[in-house]
Amino acid sequence: MIVSEPISPSVAGNAPHETFILNLGPQHPATHGVLRVKMTMDGEYVVRAEPVCGYIHRMQEKMGENRTYAQYLPNTSRIDYLSAMNYTHGFVGAVERAARIQVPPRAEYIRVITSELGRISSHLVWWGAFLLDLGGFTPLLYAFDDREKILDLLEGITGARLTYCYYRFGGLYNDVDETFLKGARQFVAQMRPRLKMYRALVTENIILRKRLIGIGPISAELCRRYGATGPVIRGSGVPYDVRKAEPYSVYREFDFDIPTFPEGDSMARYLVRMEEMAQSLRIIEQALDHLPGGPVMAEKVPRVLKLPAGDYCYAVEAARGRFMVRLVSDNKEIAYRLKLRTPCLSNLSLFEEASRGMLLADALALLGSLDLVIPDIDR
Amino acid sequence: MNENDPDPKMKGNGAPTRVGVPRATLSGVAVPATRLAPAPAVAATPAPLVPTPEPRPNPLAHVPLPFQAVDYSFKGYHVEATVQADQVVLAAQYLDREGFSLDTITGVDWLAQGQMEVVYDYFHPTRGLRSVVRTRIPRENPEIPTVSDVFPGANWHERETHDFFGIRFLGHPDLSPFLLPEDADFHPLRKDFSA
Numbered sequence: 001m002i003v004s005e006p007i008s009p010s011v012a013g014n015a016p017h018e019t020f021i022l023n024l025g026p027q028h029p030a031t032h033g034v035l036r037v038k039m040t041m042d043g044e045y046v047v048r049a050e051p052v053c054g055y056i057h058r059m060q061e062k063m064g065e066n067r068t069y070a071q072y073l074p075n076t077s078r079i080d081y082l083s084a085m086n087y088t089h090g091f092v093g094a095v096e097r098a099a100r101i102q103v104p105p106r107a108e109y110i111r112v113i114t115s116e117l118g119r120i121s122s123h124l125v126w127w128g129a130f131l132l133d134l135g136g137f138t139p140l141l142y143a144f145d146d147r148e149k150i151l152d153l154l155e156g157i158t159g160a161r162l163t164y165c166y167y168r169f170g171g172l173y174n175d176v177d178e179t180f181l182k183g184a185r186q187f188v189a190q191m192r193p194r195l196k197m198y199r200a201l202v203t204e205n206i207i208l209r210k211r212l213i214g215i216g217p218i219s220a221e222l223c224r225r226y227g228a229t230g231p232v233i234r235g236s237g238v239p240y241d242v243r244k245a246e247p248y249s250v251y252r253e254f255d256f257d258i259p260t261f262p263e264g265d266s267m268a269r270y271l272v273r274m275e276e277m278a279q280s281l282r283i284i285e286q287a288l289d290h291l292p293g294g295p296v297m298a299e300k301v302p303r304v305l306k307l308p309a310g311d312y313c314y315a316v317e318a319a320r321g322r323f324m325v326r327l328v329s330d331n332k333e334i335a336y337r338l339k340l341r342t343p344c345l346s347n348l349s350l351f352e353e354a355s356r357g358m359l360l361a362d363a364l365a366l367l368g369s370l371d372l373v374i375p376d377i378d379r
Numbered sequence: 380m381n382e383n384d385p386d387p388k389m390k391g392n393g394a395p396t397r398v399g400v401p402r403a404t405l406s407g408v409a410v411p412a413t414r415l416a417p418a419p420a421v422a423a424t425p426a427p428l429v430p431t432p433e434p435r436p437n438p439l440a441h442v443p444l445p446f447q448a449v450d451y452s453f454k455g456y457h458v459e460a461t462v463q464a465d466q467v468v469l470a471a472q473y474l475d476r477e478g479f480s481l482d483t484i485t486g487v488d489w490l491a492q493g494q495m496e497v498v499y500d501y502f503h504p505t506r507g508l509r510s511v512v513r514t515r516i517p518r519e520n521p522e523i524p525t526v527s528d529v530f531p532g533a534n535w536h537e538r539e540t541h542d543f544f545g546i547r548f549l550g551h552p553d554l555s556p557f558l559l560p561e562d563a564d565f566h567p568l569r570k571d572f573s574a
Contacts, residue, residue, distance in 0.1 A: 313455030
């Protein structure tokens with residue numbers, strides 16, 4: 001039926017100003033894990049996107065305050081399960097700093113090799129999942145194929161495929177074997193042409209470029225005001241990387257670059273991670289070439305550690321940015337206070353400001369380019 | 380941020396001068412020089428653990444707050460300041476002007492002393508510096524002004540600290556539970572809380 005009467009001006013006048021609430025998550029397929037974003041929408045445009053956190057909160061910090069350091073150690077690989085190596089590194093590093101434990105060089109080199117393998121594996125998961133967000137299913141299969149090789153390698157020495165607990169206060173659980181060293185070299189050789197193929201297959205794809213270039217710009221100043229780190233701040237042109245800014249372990253001894261892209265859009269963050277995988281391969285190669293001999297465990301590390309009173313910080317560059325452990329000890333076997341500074345919380349906190357006025361589909365691309373792991377936010 | 384880097388301003392402002400060893404730069408990231416001239420008029424802080432006899436450089440000596448240099452290799456930060464509770468906003472403003480970024484905010488419940496400690500961690504995105512600002516407030520009435528007007532990133536950190544410790548950040552836009560359930564009326568990181 002055709003309505004001959006014109007729409008009353010009051011209705012027409014009000015219509016464009018009407019907003020509605022769209023709930024994204026906490027179990028929405030387009031979000032990773034259990035992130036909930038309360039979006040106030042004006043049609044297809046985001047007026048306000050308010051992340052609601054805490055759906056997978058486990059009170060990790062309280063757990064750190066009612067068990068010994070060694071008992072808490074496995075927890076750290078379950079905060080950001082994709083950066084398990086880096087996170088255990090942060091925790092053992094804080095304890096070693098407080099207890100003044102000198103870690104043998106061989107152990108530090110193996111820590112670097114395994115941490116960088118973990119970083120590549122994490123970036124591969126992001127790459128696959130991010131492209132899945134954008135509607136491309138195939139790359140995920142390639143990514144998981146390559147990641148499988150890393151998981152096999154790490155399983156051989158740690159016994160675990162995801163939540164590694166390989167580092168110990170003063171060194172490592174066990175030494176690496178020939179199979180691992182040979183496999184790691186093989187992986188480096190195999191991965192380089194794969195990265196080239198990824199470039200031809202995905203990075204230069206016109207659909208992907210149209211979805212990412214110029215979308216979701218984040219300025220360096222915005223990153224600074226929100227404390228964003230990792231590929232997010234490096235995708236805004238700031239070469240901030242804990243491995244260079246506060247060199248820990250033996251990262252000083254390796255020659256590698258910090259990829260930065262000044263554009264600040266989703267493409268810049270994409271390119272940072274792709275380039276970082278190549279840099280990690282460089283680090284692994286150098287570490288394998290110069291792997292020193294000797295023990296992998298410091299001598300005379302007491303079974304139960306009592307840290308001298310005081311507070312100690314230790315920061316590492318995890319796959320998503322700056323992870324810091326802040327320990328407060330009162331000279332007991334159990335930490336008085338354990339604070340976990342996680343990168344995803346700060347990286348997500350800028351989303352509300354950065355997504356204002358964006359199209360919903362573009363806001364989701366921006367969200368994906370932040371590479372969030374929700375248990376890392378909620379802890 | 381590189382254009383707005385406050386470094387040039389700092390150099391003419393009583394910042395420690397370099398001696399001998401040039402500041403190492405790795406891929407553009409300025410790493411704080413390890414050997415700087417002793418900062419004038421600031422006594423070397425005895426680190427709580429092993430006091431180091433030689434004075435350490437204090438990159439924030441020109442800031443009119445009690446910043447003191449700390450041995451990074453033992454503590455994991457370069458400078459720290461213990462300030463009055465009403466100075467935390469001022470400290471945030473100074474560090475903001477220096478180009479610092481807010482790392483995190485947290486509390487420590489000192490039950491025996493009847494105090495709550497609030498710790499502000501900062502990092503510098505281009506100079507590789509770490510700074511800590513801490514203050515203590517009475518445990519009975521833990522109130523402290525918000526720094527979320529200076530660093531919007533503080534919003535969530537303060538909400539989390541309110542969740543866990545019950546510290547009220549005055550002037551904060553919304554202190555509703557962040558990680559705890561929406562009806563939570565408990566503060567699990569207080570030392571007298573047991574599950």
